[in-house]
Amino acid sequence: MSSSPTTPSSATAATPPAAAASPASPASPAGAPGSAPVAVTGAEGFIGSHLVETLVTAGHRVRAMVQYNSFSSFGWLETLPADVLDHVEVVLGDVRDPGSVNGLVAGVDAVYHLAALIAIPYSYRAPHSYVETNITGTLNLLEAVRHQEIPRLVHTSTSETYGTAQTVPITEDHPINTQSPYAASKAGGDRLADSYHASFATPVVTLRPFNTFGPRQSMRAVIPTVIGQVAAGQRTITLGDLRPTRDFSYVKDTAAAFLAVGTAPAEQVVGHTFNAGTGGEISVGELVRLIGKLMDTTIEVHEDAQRIRPADSEVMRLVCDASRLRAATGWAPAHTLEDGLGHTIDFFRDPANLARYKTDLYNV
Structure with missing residues (x-):
């Protein structure tokens, strides 16, 4: 669920570490700071x-896997x-390869599985690769965690699995309605995670973030697309459909949600799926106007047909109900939309950061 400045973070896994740490004490919550590291797939990407930063700040050592x-x-x-x-050990590999996944998880206290292909437009072009990474890659993690008896696997889902909201706000009981190959591949991974918990008591918890934004996000997403183009001096920007509404969460809040479900007592979270979002919504058009206000500029939008999803594939409305996550872990967003946009604008206004992006290209 992430992207990097020079390489995709889509299919990450690890080569075996030189020495495996011992598992956590059974008396400690899974993933609590201790002698053994925790593992993160997709560690080189945005979220x-x-x-990784959040885990280190919380006192963990991290085995961070990066796509070879x-x-x-x-x-x-x-x-x-x-x-x-x-406090980070970086290892290279691929979640599609069982051997490198087995090496990654050896001796860790918990696994945070974020590696995925995530771009919806690209999933129309290359659906087979989404199945390999998002479904088979997740299967490999589940098998490794199961056989090595790792205390906790945090699996990453996406709000896109719900499709356009049928009821608002969206709870975890909302029907699954996958409207893109990407969403279908993520839902496949989710179902595998559920089945492994039911069949083998694999200690899986699924986090389903709504739309995350912030520094380091790729320009395949709307917020960096708008801010990046304006920061590069453009006043007429190119977007797709302005009507859909989304529930945007600042990335540090999403990272805190991962930490919350990764370290909570097992009886409170294992075997469950949790939404993470703010409960607010804003249309893409309104978002553009807000960004223009925060950047003190007037933005004119040019609609680009190639950025518009097929009609039946567009998710028109996503609004989160995160009350189940709040009740189980105490998690709540710490940043408003305006706060997060301000931090993201500051990031893109730094010439060194902006130089990492190709603001004049359509990033699929």
């Missing part, structure tokens, strides 16, 4: 890199402060 590439690029992890990276 993954923020989660011949450039030895660690994606956004390369931008983290040295005092964070001192």
Whole structure:
């Protein structure tokens, strides 16, 4: 569920570490800070890199898996402060490969599985790769966690599995209605996670974030697309449909939700799916106007047909009910939409950050 500045974070896994740490004491909550590390797949990407920071700040050592590439690029992890990276072991691999996944999870206290192909438009072009990464990759993690008896696996879902809201706000009991190959592949991973808990008592908890935004997000998403183009000096920007509404969560709040379900007592979370979102909604058109106000500029929008989803594939409305997560863990968003947009604008206005992006291209 993430993207990196130089490599995709879509199919990440790890090679076996040099030495496996011992499992956590049964008396400790799964994933609590201790002698053994926790593992993160998709660690080089947008949400993954923020989660690594959050875990280290909470006292964890992190085994961060990055998709194998011949450039030895660690994606956004390369931008983290040295005092964070001192507590991070970076390993290269691929979640589609069972061997590298088995090596990744050896001896860890918990696994946070974020590796995924996530771009909806690209899923229309390459659906087979989404099945391999999002379904088979998840199966490999489940098998590794099951056979190595890892205390906790946090599996990442997406609000896109709900499709257009049939009831508002959307609870975890809302029907699953997958309107894109991406959403279908994620729902497949979700069902596998549920089945492994039911069949083998695998200690899985599923987090279903709504639309996350913030620094380091790729320009395939609407908020960095708008802010990045304006920061690059453009006043007429190119977008798709302006009508859909979304529930946007700042990335640090999403990372905190992952930490909450990864460290809560098992009886409160294992075997359950939890939404993470704010409960608010804003249309893409209104969002553009708000960003223009915060950036002190007037934005003119040009509609690009290639950015518009097929009619029956567009999810028109997503609004989160996160009360189940709040009741189980105490989690709640700490940032308003305006706060998060302000931090994201500051990030893109830094020339060094902006230079990592191709603001004049359509990022599928």
